[in-house]
Amino acid sequence: HLTIETDCGFGYFDEEGRLTLQTKSICVYRHQLMIARGLGLPPSKIRVIQNNMGATFGYKVGPTNEHLIGACVIATGRPVYMRLDMKEHIIRTPKRSPFLMKIRVGADENGKLVGLEHYWYVDHGPYSESSQDLTNKGGQFMLAPYKVNNIRGCGYTVFTNHKWCTAFRCYGGPQTYFGGELAIDMLAEKVGMDPLDFREKNLIQPGDTLPSGQRPEVYPLQAMITHIRPFYEEAKKQAAALSTDKIKHGVGVAIGIYNSNDDGPDEANSHIELTKDGVILYNTWEDHGQGADMGCVGTAHEALRPLGLRPDQIKLVCNDTAKAPNSGAAAASRSQVMVGMAIVDSCRKLLDAMRKPDGTYRTYDEMIAEGIPTYYEGYYKATLRNVNGEVQHCTGMDDETGQGYPFANHMFGVFLAEVSVDVTTGEAKVDRMTLACDVGKINNYAVVEGQLYGGIAQGIGFALKENFEDVKKHNNLLACGFPYIKDIPDNIRLIHMESPREFGPFGASGTGEVPLSAPHAAIINAIHNACGIRLKTIPATPDRILKALEEAKK
Incomplete structure (x- = not known):
């Protein structure tokens, strides 16, 4: 959540005597309810206004300063302003929840998936904020792009003395797809198939359901792979031609699907x-x-x-x-x-x-x-067509079975990463990213492409640089691994597939989160393709790459 503008806001009593808070809130009515009891005021006496500056990437789902500003206004009876410096901002505001995943997936002799068993443990820090929805994501999206008839799994929310955790773009998706897309790559290698061919062979087809038991509203993945394949084949040829003893080039792919409404009756x-x-x-x-x-x-x-x-x-x-x-x-x-x-x-x-x-x-x-x-x-x-073709409103998921109709609309992305790895220093670099995506009919291409470029850039940060474990160390942009301009390639290719959505404004779906669903997984798969090492923890820093290369020699 490394926003350029730090957490800030101000408060006062307005002309009608309401406690008024102006912050970066991205859920003004929810925050009104969340802080009312603690401040001892009815929600009707709290007014929340968003100052839409400085980005949040999701951390402002949580009330990070609203309650503090409100308490100070009540205590002093005067207007109050609060702004954190960057060190305070990084330490005090919440972060993404890390997952520990144990995944077992199998295929038959023809390369068709036959079963999935997975367990995921969500380190959610000390608070329960939205933890149920987050933990559900592991069940909703593990191997979601693929047809798997037999699935057994269980997710656990674990409360710890680690960092306070909250929503971050593609909530739960990057964790789930990192594990799932690495497992798919490893299985493709086991059965002796090209990673893209293996994925294409196992894609969900019209009529197939997602892990939640519902059908997606469209099935664009086959067409997306068809569009991206020429770039993939050319990238493989270039990687082979460019690789030297010192610099190894590789190509990786990954697929992500994500929802476009809040779980259930939104x-x-x-x-x-x-x-x-x-x-x-x-x-x-x-x-x-x-x-x-x-x-x-x-x-x-x-x-x-x-x-x-x-x-x-x-x-x-x-x-x-x-x-x-x-x-x-x-x-x-x-x-x-x-x-x-x-x-x-x-x-x-x-x-x-x-x-x-x-x-x-x-x-x-x-x-x-x-x-x-x-x-x-x-x-x-939120409205959808169920598996019987009937129109209904979305429903929540059953906590025991993981089945339901949680999402009306989805977004789809196929990621292609081209990387180079210096095997003498361990430094990995993304040379080009390609994203074929389907976000429904597009109203404003500039806005949509801004989202896609930004999500890919964040995915590169996830894959190669960003970390947050020790508040005594990770408390400034440099130490946290904030990517430099040179870390993000100018070569980012976007392919728009626009399948109209029946239940979306003029055929539109959502956009913002799919570009961060699986780009990092494609990058890590590309590193394996380049130099043969399989990293299961990110970021892929030079020291981790060198260590893996040394172990591979033994």
């Missing part, structure tokens, strides 16, 4: 008001660097296309519990789907009210003159 609200100059949207699509404002404007612009509005005629009043309805948290890559569908619902209600019998639309003045309301409330609840 819901969102978004309201709209017609004005003389255009419209105003009211919701809590919080922004932590992903472009929430463009998501709101782009979705409403498409929904209101019959009115011919310009984007600058769509104003936003967002992320203020005193002014906007509860749209849920900007988490689980849910916002484009959930808030987007609520925006569409409100826009359709407005258009229905404005439509004249002849099919044209009333102006604002005509609406006022005829006494027709100009304010409409939109609502959406």
